[in-house]
Amino acid sequence: MADSATNILVVGIGGQGVMTAAEMLARTALNQGYDVKKTEVAGMAQRGGVVSSHVRFGAKVYSPQIDPGEADLLIGFEAAEALRWLPHLRPTGIIMVNTLRLAPPVVSAGLYDYPADPIAELAASGIEIHAFDAGAIADELGNAKLVNTIMLGAISDYLPFSAEVLKECIVEGFRAYKPKLAEINIQAFDAGRAAGHAS
Amino acid sequence: MNAVVHAKAESRHLLSGNEAVARAAWEAGVRVAAAYPGTPATEILEYIALYPDIYSEWSVNEKVAVEVAIGASLAGSRALAAMKHVGMNVASDAFMTQSLAGVVGGLVIVVADDVGLSSSQNEQDSRYWGRFGHLPILEPADSQEAYDLVKQAFSLSEAYETPVIVRMTTRVCHVKAMVTFTGERIDRPTAGFQKNPQRWVMTPANAKPRLPLMHERDRTLRAASEISDLNEIFMGSDRRIGFVTSGPAFMHVREAFPNAPTFKLGFSHPAPLERIRAFAGEVDTLVIVEETEPLLELELRATGLALHGKDVLPRFGELVPSVLRPAIKPLLGEPYSVPDRHPADVFPRPPTMCASCPHLGPYFALSHIRNLNIIGDIGCYTLGAGHPWNALDTCISMGASLSMAHGMDKGRGESDEKKHMVAVIGDSTFLHMGMQGLLNMIYNQGNVTVLLLDNRSVGMTGGQENPGTGENLHGLPAPRVDFAKLAEALGVRPERIRMVDPYELPTMVKLVREETKMEEPSVIITNRPCSLTDRFEWFKSYEVLEDQCTGCGNCIDLGCPAIAVSRRETVTAKSGKVKELVFARIDANACTGCHMCVETCAPEAIIQPRSMTRTIRIHPHG
Numbered sequence: 001m002a003d004s005a006t007n008i009l010v011v012g013i014g015g016q017g018v019m020t021a022a023e024m025l026a027r028t029a030l031n032q033g034y035d036v037k038k039t040e041v042a043g044m045a046q047r048g049g050v051v052s053s054h055v056r057f058g059a060k061v062y063s064p065q066i067d068p069g070e071a072d073l074l075i076g077f078e079a080a081e082a083l084r085w086l087p088h089l090r091p092t093g094i095i096m097v098n099t100l101r102l103a104p105p106v107v108s109a110g111l112y113d114y115p116a117d118p119i120a121e122l123a124a125s126g127i128e129i130h131a132f133d134a135g136a137i138a139d140e141l142g143n144a145k146l147v148n149t150i151m152l153g154a155i156s157d158y159l160p161f162s163a164e165v166l167k168e169c170i171v172e173g174f175r176a177y178k179p180k181l182a183e184i185n186i187q188a189f190d191a192g193r194a195a196g197h198a199s
Numbered sequence: 200m201n202a203v204v205h206a207k208a209e210s211r212h213l214l215s216g217n218e219a220v221a222r223a224a225w226e227a228g229v230r231v232a233a234a235y236p237g238t239p240a241t242e243i244l245e246y247i248a249l250y251p252d253i254y255s256e257w258s259v260n261e262k263v264a265v266e267v268a269i270g271a272s273l274a275g276s277r278a279l280a281a282m283k284h285v286g287m288n289v290a291s292d293a294f295m296t297q298s299l300a301g302v303v304g305g306l307v308i309v310v311a312d313d314v315g316l317s318s319s320q321n322e323q324d325s326r327y328w329g330r331f332g333h334l335p336i337l338e339p340a341d342s343q344e345a346y347d348l349v350k351q352a353f354s355l356s357e358a359y360e361t362p363v364i365v366r367m368t369t370r371v372c373h374v375k376a377m378v379t380f381t382g383e384r385i386d387r388p389t390a391g392f393q394k395n396p397q398r399w400v401m402t403p404a405n406a407k408p409r410l411p412l413m414h415e416r417d418r419t420l421r422a423a424s425e426i427s428d429l430n431e432i433f434m435g436s437d438r439r440i441g442f443v444t445s446g447p448a449f450m451h452v453r454e455a456f457p458n459a460p461t462f463k464l465g466f467s468h469p470a471p472l473e474r475i476r477a478f479a480g481e482v483d484t485l486v487i488v489e490e491t492e493p494l495l496e497l498e499l500r501a502t503g504l505a506l507h508g509k510d511v512l513p514r515f516g517e518l519v520p521s522v523l524r525p526a527i528k529p530l531l532g533e534p535y536s537v538p539d540r541h542p543a544d545v546f547p548r549p550p551t552m553c554a555s556c557p558h559l560g561p562y563f564a565l566s567h568i569r570n571l572n573i574i575g576d577i578g579c580y581t582l583g584a585g586h587p588w589n590a591l592d593t594c595i596s597m598g599a600s601l602s603m604a605h606g607m608d609k610g611r612g613e614s615d616e617k618k619h620m621v622a623v624i625g626d627s628t629f630l631h632m633g634m635q636g637l638l639n640m641i642y643n644q645g646n647v648t649v650l651l652l653d654n655r656s657v658g659m660t661g662g663q664e665n666p667g668t669g670e671n672l673h674g675l676p677a678p679r680v681d682f683a684k685l686a687e688a689l690g691v692r693p694e695r696i697r698m699v700d701p702y703e704l705p706t707m708v709k710l711v712r713e714e715t716k717m718e719e720p721s722v723i724i725t726n727r728p729c730s731l732t733d734r735f736e737w738f739k740s741y742e743v744l745e746d747q748c749t750g751c752g753n754c755i756d757l758g759c760p761a762i763a764v765s766r767r768e769t770v771t772a773k774s775g776k777v778k779e780l781v782f783a784r785i786d787a788n789a790c791t792g793c794h795m796c797v798e799t800c801a802p803e804a805i806i807q808p809r810s811m812t813r814t815i816r817i818h819p820h821g
């Protein structure tokens with residue numbers, strides 16, 4: 001990965017914290033001296049739509065978009081969303097996915113089906129996959145909003161920089177704006193990190 | 200407070216294009232900035248509002264924003280107006296003539312095109328306005344360039360006494376990239392307005408002598424473009440194909456063909472035709488890569504240059520590497536097959552209205568009343584066209600609902616004989632351009648029932664302020680328009696102006712029924728705030744008592760995303776009729792306790808639990 005950019009695709013649903021997670025990855029890469037670009041399409045995502053955030057960093061990055069087949073890492077905040085973006089991943093890539101299943105109203109209404117087992121479908125691609133229930137870890141820690149930090153912890157040992165610098169970037173933000181949440185986010189990050197290995 | 204606001208020169212930041220524009224405006228000494236919210240340009244003014252030494256406002260529409268900026272420019276101040284591409288259509292009346300009169304303080308219009316239509320009704324190319332209005336166009340390719348070019352735009356504007364258009368796209372506005380600041384704010388002395396009727400009063404007699412001056416300016420601007428370092432050539436080792444491009448398309452070209460000579464036009468109109476001609480001589484084949492229309496391509500073809508452009512490239516959409524490679528490789532004699540990647544077969548996730556959205560009530564009513572033609576407008580309520588309401592029949596442009604409904608009333612055909620015309624419009628859109636339609640309808644004695652959905656925010660763009668919210672761009676108190684009085688002043692009879700709580704479903708349905716039957720215009724005004732804004736109050740969530748739920752599915756018809764189907768059952772009644780029962784459950788994390796669904800439930804199976812223990816609630820859109 002020395003010469004070419006590292007491409008990370010973070011996907012989920014509006015309101016899950018996808019864009020914040022991508023922001024953390026981009027900031028950490030910037031702190032590490034990389035050229036960074038981050039883009040997302042989230043025009044109407046606030047209304048329950050699909051959110052995808054592309055983070056690219058390397059010696060020099062031109063296009064902000066990750067082409068199909070070019071992502072090194074796919075971070076899925078929801079199982080079916082990870083499946084939706086699977087074609088963007090390289091065969092040598094890594095999938096880190098939250099097993100959460102969120103069916104939209106069109107599924108609830110019976111117009112479409114939710115995939116029976118999206119995790120199995122992801123695994124069938126033959127690409128390295130780590131799947132775990134980030135929501136359960138967040139509930140154990142007592143705050144559903146921690147899913148974001150848990151997912152970042154889970155991916156932290158699969159990045160070209162150390163897990164510690166990513167953790168520091170996240171915690172630094174909490175120390176500055178929400179100091180009361182700094183400690184619980186450290187716990188969430190560590191729990192996510194362990195889950196990313198165990199799964 | 201945003202850290203960038205106080206950042207020093209030479210510091211490095213990860214900024215979106217919109218943030219970069221704001222910082223550049225501040226450094227350039229801008230004194231007045233105005234905009235109407237519109238994706239992807241909305242954040243430009245939100246970021247500018249963080250700089251205390253710039254006067255900034257939400258104007259009621261884009262034309263007003265540009266006129267405010269023009270006024271400030273005439274007073275000698277540097278001024279900026281920002282808008283999305285369709286806003287330029289509204290604003291064009293002002294700047295098309297100001298182009299003739301010119302400017303005093305630097306005047307920059309930042310327009311954001313939505314290439315790829317992530318959040319817009321069309322994909323028009325704002326670079327046309329440069330040709331149409333004789334205005335120079337600068338095109339940044341990323342955040343650093345947005346920062347650099349906006350600063351340059353003010354110098355250019357003053358040097359040539361012309362408004363300057365900075366053309367952004369979604370892929371500049373919303374991409375975060377590194378920006379190194381090169382300066383800090385420079386305050387500029389402002390002379391004040393110098394009266395000069397020959398210059399500023401554009402009567403035919405005064406405008407006519409400005410025409411040759413404008414054409415002369417075109418000529419000098421083209422000469423400036425020829426030598427501008429904003430137009431930059433990157434010579435590569437592989438000269439079989441050379442590209443001429445601008446904006447984010449430049450980044451995609453470099454990504455896909457890093458060794459190809461590439462001419463990037465930062466100052467893209469008037470284009471440096473002579474330099475492009477010379478560049479063409481250095482490469483075997485010339486390809487013009489433009490998002491979206493072939494404007495430069497046609498100009499270059501007219502000069503007799505042999506080139507490729509839209510003959511091989513798509514006419515619309517983003518020209519990303521995965522689009523460029525298959526189009527260009529065949530020109531190199533290198534067959535290129537698109538990698539065989541099957542898109543995953545996953546259900547769509549269309550945007551929906553939010554839990555407790557105050558638009559749910561009106562759409563529940565509209566979807567339950569027959570014989571309506573429902574003429575829509577631009578806003579969250581456009582989603583009413585979708586499932587499960589299917590209660591919106593048109594959506595074109597901001598403010599169009601009232602005038603189109605009036606026209607449909609006057610032009611009704613046979614099948615419309617028994618139809619009632621309904622216009623659906625939001626508070627901000629009504630104030631933007633809708634109220635003229637109401638005045639017109641009253642004046643011309645039409646008959647339309649107007650549903651004015653006042654959610655006290657510009658919802659779709661993120662809950663911005665407007666004259667109906669009682670707050671300004673800075674969140675400070677501002678006079679709040681009284682919609683009922685306004686409707687009355689425009690000529691609606693007071694009896695036909697009905698205020699309603701959109702959560703009171705039976706009243707909502709009754710009112711729409713009543714008013715659509717009237718032989719005169721009426722205005723129904725709803726009064727609940729957008730549930731994503733601070734003006735909205737959360738209550739305890741509800742739940743469905745499973746043993747009480749009869750499976751009637753009425754609550755599902757509301758379209759609230761907090762209500763989901765728990766199970767379906769097919770039953771055969773005694774009569775032999777087969778019926779599908781739909782049982783509901785409520786997602787406690789998403790439910791805000793608005794109680795709208797309670798009114799759809801005959802068996803009273805939806806209740807508010809007395810005590811609840813659960814983890815901290817995620818705000819569904821936090």
